[in-house]
Amino acid sequence: xxxxxxxxxxxxxxxxxxxxxxxxxxxxxxxxxxxxxxxxxxxxxxxxxxxxxxxxxxxxxxxxxxxxxxxxxxxxxxxxxxxxxxxxxxxxxxxxxxxxxxxxxxxxxxxxxxxxxxxxxxxxxxxxxxxxxxxxxxxxxxxxxxxxxxxxxxxxxxxxxxxxxxxxxxxxxxxxxxxxxxxxxxxxxxxxxxxxxxxxxxxxxxxxxxxxxxxxxxxxxxxxxxxxxxxxxxxxxxxxxxxxxxxxxxxxxxxxxxxxxxxxxxxxxxxxxxxxxxxxxxxxxxxxxxxxxxxxxxxxxxxxxxxxxxxxxxxxxxxxxxxxxxxxxxxxxxxxxxxxxxxxxxxxxxxxxxxxxxxxxxxxxxxxxxxxxxxxxxxxxxxxxxxxxxxxxxxxxxxxxxxxxxxx
Amino acid sequence: xxxxxxxxxxxxxxxxxxxxxxxxxxxxxxxxxxxxxxxxxxxxxxxxxxxxxxxxxxxxxxxxxxxxxxxxxxxxxxxxxxxxxxxxxxxxxxxxxxxxxxxxxxxxxxxxxxxxxxxxxxxxxxxxxxxxxxxxxxxxxxxxxxxxxxxxxxxxxxxxxxxxxxxxxxxxxxxxxxxxxxxxxxxxxxxxxxxxxxxxxxxxxxxxxxxxxxxxxxxxxxxxxxxxxxxxxxxxxxxxxxxxxxxxxxxxxxxxxxxxxxxxxxxxxxxxxxxxxxxxxxxxxxxxxxxxxxxxxxxxxxxxxxxxxxxxxxxxxxxxxxxxxxxxxxxxxxxxxxxxxxxxxxxxxxxxxxxxxxxxxxxxxxxxxxxxxxxxxxxxxxxxxxxxxxxxxxxxxxxxxxxxxxxxxx
Numbered sequence: 001x002x003x004x005x006x007x008x009x010x011x012x013x014x015x016x017x018x019x020x021x022x023x024x025x026x027x028x029x030x031x032x033x034x035x036x037x038x039x040x041x042x043x044x045x046x047x048x049x050x051x052x053x054x055x056x057x058x059x060x061x062x063x064x065x066x067x068x069x070x071x072x073x074x075x076x077x078x079x080x081x082x083x084x085x086x087x088x089x090x091x092x093x094x095x096x097x098x099x100x101x102x103x104x105x106x107x108x109x110x111x112x113x114x115x116x117x118x119x120x121x122x123x124x125x126x127x128x129x130x131x132x133x134x135x136x137x138x139x140x141x142x143x144x145x146x147x148x149x150x151x152x153x154x155x156x157x158x159x160x161x162x163x164x165x166x167x168x169x170x171x172x173x174x175x176x177x178x179x180x181x182x183x184x185x186x187x188x189x190x191x192x193x194x195x196x197x198x199x200x201x202x203x204x205x206x207x208x209x210x211x212x213x214x215x216x217x218x219x220x221x222x223x224x225x226x227x228x229x230x231x232x233x234x235x236x237x238x239x240x241x242x243x244x245x246x247x248x249x250x251x252x253x254x255x256x257x258x259x260x261x262x263x264x265x266x267x268x269x270x271x272x273x274x275x276x277x278x279x280x281x282x283x284x285x286x287x288x289x290x291x292x293x294x295x296x297x298x299x300x301x302x303x304x305x306x307x308x309x310x311x312x313x314x315x316x317x318x319x320x321x322x323x324x325x326x327x328x329x330x331x332x333x334x335x336x337x338x339x340x341x342x343x344x345x346x347x348x349x350x351x352x353x354x355x356x357x358x359x360x361x362x363x364x365x366x367x368x369x370x371x372x373x374x375x376x377x378x379x380x381x382x383x384x385x386x387x388x389x390x391x392x393x394x395x396x397x398x399x400x401x402x403x404x405x406x407x408x
Numbered sequence: 409x410x411x412x413x414x415x416x417x418x419x420x421x422x423x424x425x426x427x428x429x430x431x432x433x434x435x436x437x438x439x440x441x442x443x444x445x446x447x448x449x450x451x452x453x454x455x456x457x458x459x460x461x462x463x464x465x466x467x468x469x470x471x472x473x474x475x476x477x478x479x480x481x482x483x484x485x486x487x488x489x490x491x492x493x494x495x496x497x498x499x500x501x502x503x504x505x506x507x508x509x510x511x512x513x514x515x516x517x518x519x520x521x522x523x524x525x526x527x528x529x530x531x532x533x534x535x536x537x538x539x540x541x542x543x544x545x546x547x548x549x550x551x552x553x554x555x556x557x558x559x560x561x562x563x564x565x566x567x568x569x570x571x572x573x574x575x576x577x578x579x580x581x582x583x584x585x586x587x588x589x590x591x592x593x594x595x596x597x598x599x600x601x602x603x604x605x606x607x608x609x610x611x612x613x614x615x616x617x618x619x620x621x622x623x624x625x626x627x628x629x630x631x632x633x634x635x636x637x638x639x640x641x642x643x644x645x646x647x648x649x650x651x652x653x654x655x656x657x658x659x660x661x662x663x664x665x666x667x668x669x670x671x672x673x674x675x676x677x678x679x680x681x682x683x684x685x686x687x688x689x690x691x692x693x694x695x696x697x698x699x700x701x702x703x704x705x706x707x708x709x710x711x712x713x714x715x716x717x718x719x720x721x722x723x724x725x726x727x728x729x730x731x732x733x734x735x736x737x738x739x740x741x742x743x744x745x746x747x748x749x750x751x752x753x754x755x756x757x758x759x760x761x762x763x764x765x766x767x768x769x770x771x772x773x774x775x776x777x778x779x780x781x782x783x784x785x786x787x788x789x790x791x792x793x794x795x796x797x798x799x800x801x802x803x804x805x806x807x808x809x810x811x812x813x814x815x816x817x818x
Contacts, residue, residue: 021431023756062685063676070674070742073749092752121688129691129711131643134543233641235542268480279529282536302540337483341502345485348432349756
């Protein structure tokens with residue numbers, strides 16, 4: 001594994017980790033923008049813009065873009081979160097140059113009126129699709145309740161109303177402010193020729209003008225608000241809990257990842273033994289999500305309406321016990337083994353490696369080898385976990401429960 | 409890149425397969441136990457789901473908690489699934505822990521404790537997982553589609569039936585385990601970093617018992633209704649649609665795979681272009697090949713708001729039917745590159761490869777090498793695909809919709 005980097009004069013970062021034994025290569029464009037960078041007037045624009053990038057440039061229409069991707073056999077897509085928009089492709093090495101050229105072109109999209117109007121329907125269908133997925137809906141609502149006025153509470157999809165009102169000129173304006181070279185990282189992982197890819201990106205992107213792309217960075221302590229929303233058509237109770245985590249910049253993030261695994265991994269965690277093994281709930285998980293300048297833990301639990309009171313009592317007990325007694329040496333060791341093996345497995349595939357590489361550079365401006373990450377996990381001790389629990393108080397959570405009508 | 413396939417057959421017929429991978433430190437393995445929903449007796453639909461949980465609730469000298477902790481301490485990522493033919497249990501882990509993991513899985517398969525106390529939660533979870541489907545119409549519509557499309561007993565629900573699960577007892581379910589964990593029809597498939605001789609010796613010691621016991625032939629019953637609508641006041645109508653096609657062993661298999669790829673392989677494929685890009689009818693629309701050993705179809709999912717449901721289904725069926733009219737050389741080339749690239753990308757993942765070799769062996773009686781697959785893909789031409797499509801017209805469709813209103817089906 002060999003790390004490479006080049007920062008252009010317009011501050012576009014190009015980074016790569018070369019692994020000659022890989023059978024594929026993955027390329028990603030990481031744009032540091034998402035729903036937290038939106039105002040209510042343009043709610044949903046980051047995600048809608050991600051769709052619009054596939055609609056082509058002055059020279060290419062959307063059909064030509066789709067055909068060009070498919071000619072490379074790439075497995076490609078994009079995703080938008082509260083804070084990052086990522087465009088990626090995994091290909092066999094001989095097609096990497098072609099697919100990289102294509103992404104570079106698409107980063108300067110035409111944003112045509114007619115494409116915008118058709119794609120609006122697709123976005124509204126996507127919103128409708130998630131409405132039919134209460135496990136997603138409850139998370140979205142809980143994030144909003146937890147973050148309140150903090151921009152991280154903004155919905156990634158927006159609403160049907162905000163999307164209806166959005167104009168293509170508002171999108172163009174947002175694009176020109178956010179898709180600037182100093183707000184982007186191009187990352188590459190796997191089997192590729194660094195000189196070739198970095199000169200290709202430099203040759204095409206060095207002229208992109210630099211522009212200030214600020215972001216409001218404040219931590220957020222959260223609150224203990226609770227909401228229950230009843231919907232008679234639901235079959236199960238969908239519970240989301242959100243509590244304070246630590247930011248991606250915080251060294252305690254490794255301890256936080258371990259704590260999430262100890263409490264809420266899909267097997268062998270405290271949630272598993274208390275809730276799932278006993279069949280009180282069919283699903284119970286907790287995850288730590290590091291974010292830019294802040295971070296959260298969120299839990300998702302689903303159970304029957306008969307069990308919901310009992311489940312919430314058990315959850316409160318789990319967190320009370322955690323704050324009183326901390327975690328055991330055995331739990332910590334098991335969680336480390338799980339995370340370490342997950343790191344090994346994920347990073348065997350260039351596409352898996354790309355994501356860590358890109359996020360570490362975007363938010364830390366640092367390169368961490370897989371060994372660095374593994375050593376940081378290994379170094380966490382019981383005292384680190386205890387002081388983290390004391391600092392963040394995971395039992396003080398915001399909760400949203402979507403459930404069927406209690407009366408029936 | 410000629411990959412190697414390791415194979416060893418125990419005297420009782422259990423097959424051990426392995427594909428070594430040079431660049432990885434992980435290993436993935438699957439045990440395919442011949443106790444899927446269609447193999448089990450009539451009236452116990454869902455027993456396989458209960459069993460796949462119950463056997464992990466204590467085995468050998470370990471109780472539920474001890475077994476769970478032993479598996480977790482190895483850092484392995486567990487996997488279990490039920491389909492019509494098998495209960496598959498497996499894991500992905502760091503290679504150095506393989507021997508220990510196999511010992512634990514040996515206990516789970518050969519010496520599960522099957523305690524009455526643990527039966528209750530295992531059964532309850534199987535029931536609750538079915539109930540949860542009502543809040544996930546997208547998944548539910550496809551499960552219902554496979555139930556309607558495949559003739560009995562292959563069409564039995566792979567999640568189970570609530571009333572039949574409720575009727576299961578400890579005695580009845582224990583008997584099902586004893587009778588159906590038939591080692592002579594079990595396949596063990598692994599990929600990644602391993603010492604094949606060591607694995608064979610270890611598995612031989614554990615599993616070399618019992619006689620060869622071939623599975624009884626299964627008579628095919630009736631298929632379900634052509635159209636089923638399930639009312640749900642959701643935001644979208646979820647559409648599942650499926651039509652028959654050739655089996656994995658058919659000589660036209662690769663022509664069909666290319667045809668499916670033209671229909672729904674990438675973003676330039678017919679369905680994505682016509683349904684989403686040109687008309688903005690859906691966010692999600694896709695089709696794929698879905699097969700059992702002796703039955704196969706092309707299945708398609710689309711989700712759309714109620715007012716657009718009729719147009720969506722009409723456009724989709726038209727695209728299926730129009731496929732045999734004309735196909736361009738460009739489309740064939742894109743489909744070929746897409747299929748070949750997907751193969752290579754999957755070959756980097758130990759868990760994907762373990763899954764693929766196990767499934768190949770069950771379906772085909774052998775494991776196809778990547779080179780063999782590539783050569784077969786390369787041999788496909790515009791004319792050969794068109795000829796295949798014209799002699800194998802998509803005659804009829806099984807359709808399931810879940811949503812506020814039904815569609816009209818011709």
